[in-house]
Amino acid sequence: MVVEGVSDAEAVLLRRIRAAIGASVLVSASMDLHGNVSRALAHAADLLTCYRTAPHVDVRATRERTCRNLVACLRRGQRPLKAWVPVPILLPGEQTSTRDEPARSIYAAVVAVEEADGVLDAAVWVGYAWADEPRNRAAVVVTGWERGAVARGAESLARLFWNARAEFMFVAPTGSFAECLDAALRADASRRPFFISDSGDNPTAGGSGDVTWGLTRLLEREEFRAPTGPTVIYASVPGPEAVEIAVRAGIGATVTVTAGAEEGDIHAGVEVVLQVGSVFAILTKLRKPYHLERDFTQLDLRPREADVVIVKIGYLEPELYAMAKDWMLGLTPGGVDQDLERLGHQRIRRPMWPFDRVFGTDPDLNARFIPMSDEPLTGVDE
Numbered sequence: 001m002v003v004e005g006v007s008d009a010e011a012v013l014l015r016r017i018r019a020a021i022g023a024s025v026l027v028s029a030s031m032d033l034h035g036n037v038s039r040a041l042a043h044a045a046d047l048l049t050c051y052r053t054a055p056h057v058d059v060r061a062t063r064e065r066t067c068r069n070l071v072a073c074l075r076r077g078q079r080p081l082k083a084w085v086p087v088p089i090l091l092p093g094e095q096t097s098t099r100d101e102p103a104r105s106i107y108a109a110v111v112a113v114e115e116a117d118g119v120l121d122a123a124v125w126v127g128y129a130w131a132d133e134p135r136n137r138a139a140v141v142v143t144g145w146e147r148g149a150v151a152r153g154a155e156s157l158a159r160l161f162w163n164a165r166a167e168f169m170f171v172a173p174t175g176s177f178a179e180c181l182d183a184a185l186r187a188d189a190s191r192r193p194f195f196i197s198d199s200g201d202n203p204t205a206g207g208s209g210d211v212t213w214g215l216t217r218l219l220e221r222e223e224f225r226a227p228t229g230p231t232v233i234y235a236s237v238p239g240p241e242a243v244e245i246a247v248r249a250g251i252g253a254t255v256t257v258t259a260g261a262e263e264g265d266i267h268a269g270v271e272v273v274l275q276v277g278s279v280f281a282i283l284t285k286l287r288k289p290y291h292l293e294r295d296f297t298q299l300d301l302r303p304r305e306a307d308v309v310i311v312k313i314g315y316l317e318p319e320l321y322a323m324a325k326d327w328m329l330g331l332t333p334g335g336v337d338q339d340l341e342r343l344g345h346q347r348i349r350r351p352m353w354p355f356d357r358v359f360g361t362d363p364d365l366n367a368r369f370i371p372m373s374d375e376p377l378t379g380v381d382e
């Protein structure tokens with residue numbers, strides 16, 4: 001998370017929790033691999049781990065491991081050693097999906113590191129690319145009992161990640177929104193439904209979800225003006241007032257409404273579908289991600305039969321991925337713009353791949369042992 005006026009909000013939160021529970025209590029935390037681990041956060045926790053898949057299909061397994069790790073330490077009556085290695089790479093999730101190389105191999109290696117004697121847990125964070133703090137970068141944390149094994153594991157994972165830096169590619173062919181629509185229109189029946197990620201406004205990546213840019217461009221296209229045109233489903237834009245008006249008007253009614261560019265929240269509340277020509281645009285009372293087939297079918301939309309399905313998402317979540325006969329990642333504007341270099345980060349550490357392609361010296365990928373949480377944090381912040 002990012003809190004205005006506070007750097008490293010998670011570390012501040014954890015320190016306050018510590019102030020309440022005391023230094024002697026063991027703390028085990030699970031995280032999204034798109035989070036960031038500062039030195040201060042690694043210090044305040046005894047155990048830190050994160051997902052090993054993106055899309056995240058191991059949420060429950062990660063939580064369970066987090067609890068098992070804690071129980072293992074309690075049984076042993078010992079705080080684990082913590083090795084932390086920051087890796088000067090900052091990439092979007094859409095280039096680091098574990099469906100694809102090189103992330104697939106890096107995350108496969110996490111399991112191998114964890115299996116070594118003397119190691120309790122191993123974790124690799126890709127980091128979060130749309131915030132601008134010194135902690136925004138990739139990181140490795142390995143915990144365990146044997147200093148040598150823990151250090152070797154952490155360093156091998158950091159080295160794997162660093163060595164692969166030039167190999168990270170987008171999860172799907174990319175294009176401007178217009179290029180994606182052109183490609184979808186050219187695609188024959190075997191490639192439909194053709195999915196397009198309106199990726200710049202992905203609410204699950206931190207986008208507001210209420211950017212109207214994509215829908216506006218879509219409704220400008222001549223090809224979709226007539227109801228007989230190619231069927232397009234667009235998910236979605238929040239517009240609480242528009243939804244209220246549409247609900248009052250009833251199914252099949254004609255309404256004129258404005259939507260988007262307002263505040264939103266995580267659950268849609270009420271959803272309505274507006275048909276504009278051959279475009280079926282979903283409006284929601286509150287913002288909502290569309291990850292499941294039933295998100296559409298419960299609105300009487302049939303995405304499998306549509307020609308084009310546009311979702312505010314980055315990489316497609318499993319059900320949509322399985323359904324898509326073809327897919328492009330639209331490089332659209334928004335809070336989570338995939339073109340990181342045009343965002344103008346100011347506070348991230350430099351040099352940082354891919355913002356900097358030339359590093360004077362190789363980064364220090366040696367394991368840093370972080371003091372136990374009941375000991376003071378000494379040493380330099382880096």
Ligand SMILES: [Zn+2]
Pocket residue numbers: 032033034056
């Ligand atoms: Zn994530």
